[in-house]
Amino acid sequence: MQTRYFLLKWICIVIACIWAIYLFIVQAFDPFNMSYRKLVRYSPWKEIIIPNRGNIYDSSGELLASSIKYYQIDVDRNKVKNYAKKRKEDPNKIFLRISQIISQNSTENQEKIFEKLTTKKSNTVQISNEIKETELIAMKSVLEKENLDVIIPSFSSIKRIYSKGRLAARLLGLVREIQDDSNVKNRSVYRMEGFCGLEASFDDYLRGEYGWREIVYDANKDYVYYPNLKEKKAHDGSSLILTIDSEIQQVLEDNLLEGVQKYNAQNAIGVIMNPKTGEIIAMSGVSRKDNSMAESMVRASANLPVIFMFEPGSTFKPVISLLALDKKLFKPTDMINCNRYTVGKRTIKDSHELGTISFEDVIVKSSNVGISKIAERIGSVDVYNRVVSMGFGHKTGANIFGENSGMLKKYSDWSGYTLHSISFGQEIAVNALQLTNAYATIANGGKVLRPYILKEVKDNNGTTIFKNETKVLRDISNPKNIELEKQFLKNVVARGTATSAKMNYIDVGGKTGTAEKKVAGIKGYGKYAYTSVFTGFFPVNDPQYVMTILYDEPDYAYHFGSMAAVPTFKQVAEQIVMLPNCKVIQNIRQEKREFVQMPDLMGKSSSEAKQILNKNKIQYQVIENDPTGIIINQFPKSNVSFDKKNYAIIVIDNKSNLKELKVNPSIMPNLIGLTLRKAIKITKALKLDLEISGTGVITTQSIKPGETIKFQQKCKVLAQ
Secondary structure, three states, rough: HHHHHHHHHHHHHHHHHHHHHHHHHHHHHHOHHHHHHHOOOEEEEEEEEEEOOOEEEEOOOOEEEEEEEEEEEEEHHHHHHHHHHHOOOOOOHHHHHHHHHHHHHHOHHHHHHHHHHHOOOOOOOEEEEEEEEHHHHHHHHHHHOOOOEEEEEEEEEEEEEEOOOOOHHHHHHHEEEEEEOOOOOOOOOOEEEEEHHHHHHOOOHOOOEEEEEEEEEEOOOEEEOOOOOOOOOOOOEEEEEEOOHHHHHHHHHHHHHHHHHHHOOOOEEEEEOOOOEEEEEEEEEEEEOOOHHHHHHHHHHOOOOHHOOEOOOOHHHHHHHHHHHOOOOOOOOOOOOOOOOOEOEEEEEOOOOOOEHHHHHHHHHHHHHHHHHHHHHHHHHHHHHHHHHHOOOOOOOOOOOOOOOEOOOOOOOOOHHHHHHHHOOEEEEEOOOHHHHHHHHHHOOOEEEOOOEEEEEOOOOOOEEEEEEOOOOEEEOOHHHHHHHHHHHHHHHOOOOOOHHOOOOOOOOEEEEEEEEOOOOOOEEEEEEEEEEEEEEEOOOOOEEEEEEEEEOOOOOOOOOOOOOOHHHHHHHHHHOOOOOOOOOOHHHHHHOOEOOOOOOOOOOOOOOHHHHHHOOOOOEEOOOOOOOOOEEEEEOOEEEEEOOOEEEEEEHHHHHHHHOOOOOOOOOOOOOOEEHHHHHHHHHHOEEEEEEEOOOEEEEOOOOOOOOOOEEEEEEOOO
């Protein structure tokens, strides 16, 4: 019996030794390649870290576009259970606290979070994939303080926010998000890229640099915390500072939208430049259907000032007359016979007989016959070279998405009629930016500039990495001839075809254009299709602004440039010089100004208001949304003193519309709790400048409810 016991004992010892030796050999020398079988249970990945897209600001630092990064958050239930076990607490109590913290720091519902945590059996539970970065930071901070590091965050998406709504929508453009959701864990294919507009033009600056990190998942596709994994940090995109002035952009867009309806035009276009630097201060193109289109559709639409091509018509005549002065072929007082003129089989005539007029009056009275004869004296070669040197026939170099080069025939393709046609703006097509830049050349003394819209680029640390500067491409004239041409254009407004652009206190120079429009499918020009255009600058002696206003196919009753484009030009110019930051008024001698105090017109009928304004000898403009309504807004506000030469503005609308908004036009309303759409509607009626951060419902506003508000005062709101 004892012998068998010892035998069994030694057999067990030998078996144990053999087993120990076997395990040592397997682990130390891996003869069966067991390590490979162990490793295939884990899935290594390289996860892409998505950078934040850069912001876009206007010239004064106003935010135009920004991004909000959203994350998916999962809760590790095993960690929660281990935490509860150590503290000897009910796991459901911990789940309840976690759901409270997440709910308090986000828009997620606490009950739904708690239900997910307690009913789902997987190790990790997805709570949401729409958690903002600020919300994530806040909830992680609270959880870490309570030693509840149980959240697993991962990137979900980025949303682009345009804080001023539709302002400059076509110019800024939009982005598109590209993401392959075929594998939820692999987000390496997600990217946001500029689709059109400035978002596309400067995508290289805005998009940033992607990073990556190594991660490991187990067979259940849960995270495995593995030491010494490599990582490369992402670099957020750089921010753009544009030359655009938001206030002037708003003025331009409001007037174009009003004009496109008033004149029943297909499109309206406006460009405003600084003629001394080449900076594009405002640029807008609107369509009759814009108000009925979704914002994203408007953003995806063509940026008309650089895409829409048109024959410049009579606005092209100063290009030819300036060249004639440079070549010393004419003096301003030289007389030219402007009766009907036959060239080959073609007869050139004006809308009415002008007889014999001076060289200057060929521009002032806009004679096709006169400018044709001037072009003949100059010669085709010199005309062609001047047209090219002033920037026509090729892109401006502004690097704006979709910009076209216009249309200018090669000199070898010119026919016997081309020279005369081009002299009065036919057989050539331009865009509004090209035409504005050509007039900037006249306004600044003969320097052809490269227009630019990107002022500066800053990285995410605020360091300037690029700064644009004024670039003179060439000089095309001399100061004496430029001054003569400016006087011609000043007289166009003083006594020529653009008298309705005249301002009492600021000299304006410019030229009207009424061009027939080619229509698809029809040979030659359409019967009633015209473009109405006016390009000008002010003040003439020291131009600060050059502006082009164009209407595409307005009603025939308004097809002349003097009847549609000129009035809009004047309205925009008057509103620009009344802006607080405009320097034009500061240069007017104070002793020449007469001030008048604005009366209180709020709530009065149209006839009562007009009677009071006339009695006080105040010039005024009326925005009449409802002729039977009352005054719901006025500028300036009551008891404010302003230059008598300026125009007051009164807004007439239905009483019910004012009641619907439930606001006093002079008092800041309470926007907290309102949707962004409702807030934008209210503040637009009050002529407030609303700067929006975030999305959703408004939670804070910079101007307290009840405070007195000023015209175009800025109010910052935060929406969550």
